[in-house]
Amino acid sequence: MFKNAAVISLATMLAVSPAFAQEEAQSEGQASEEAQPEEQASPEASSEAVPTSDAVVPEQEQPEMRADWITGATIMSTSGERIGPIQDIMIDSESGQVTAAIVGVGGFLGIGTKQIAVAWDQLQIDYDGQEVQMDLTREEAEAAPEYVFRERQQPPAPEPATDGMGTGTGGESTGGMGTGTGTTATGGTSGMATGGEATGGGANGGEATSN
Structure with missing residues (x-):
């Protein structure tokens, strides 16, 4: 009796296993199909994000000829x-x-x-x-006279680049010579300065010169 019950149980497991495996495979396949639209949507979204320039002409109009x-x-x-x-x-x-x-x-x-x-x-x-x-x-x-074609114009040559350095001639500066007369505070002596050279009388009547 126990032997028959074991055989029936084994047969039931063998019969159920293929059906269970088939259901599992179908569920996995359905899940992968549902995931595909999300993956394919990204290229379309990226192409729609690029704006179209107004300079682009989409098609040839009826009056236009090539x-x-x-x-x-x-x-x-x-x-x-x-x-x-x-x-x-x-x-x-x-x-x-x-x-x-x-x-x-x-x-x-x-x-x-x-x-x-x-x-x-x-x-x-x-x-x-x-x-x-x-x-x-x-x-x-x-x-009719033969048609006269003109020569094709060439673009103008670019202007030479400058580095911002200019060349100029400056005037020569010459210092003037000044002449002045000063009076010393002591001894009553007086001196005369000429062009930075000072000449003064000494206290004893001698001449003192300083540069």
């Missing part, structure tokens, strides 16, 4: 003549506005081509630069 959409586009006349490709654009440094387009005219395979400038506001640009027209004939473009 420069490489324009450079390389071919200008056509209103009658369908090919004028030439846009090779460059000119920008006003003060207003920031595009003022002219540089167009390559004439030549063959890039040889003998000259560059002329046409006013930017005279161009009709459609479909983000895929169609560009202007009221200019091919004959007028070939007769």
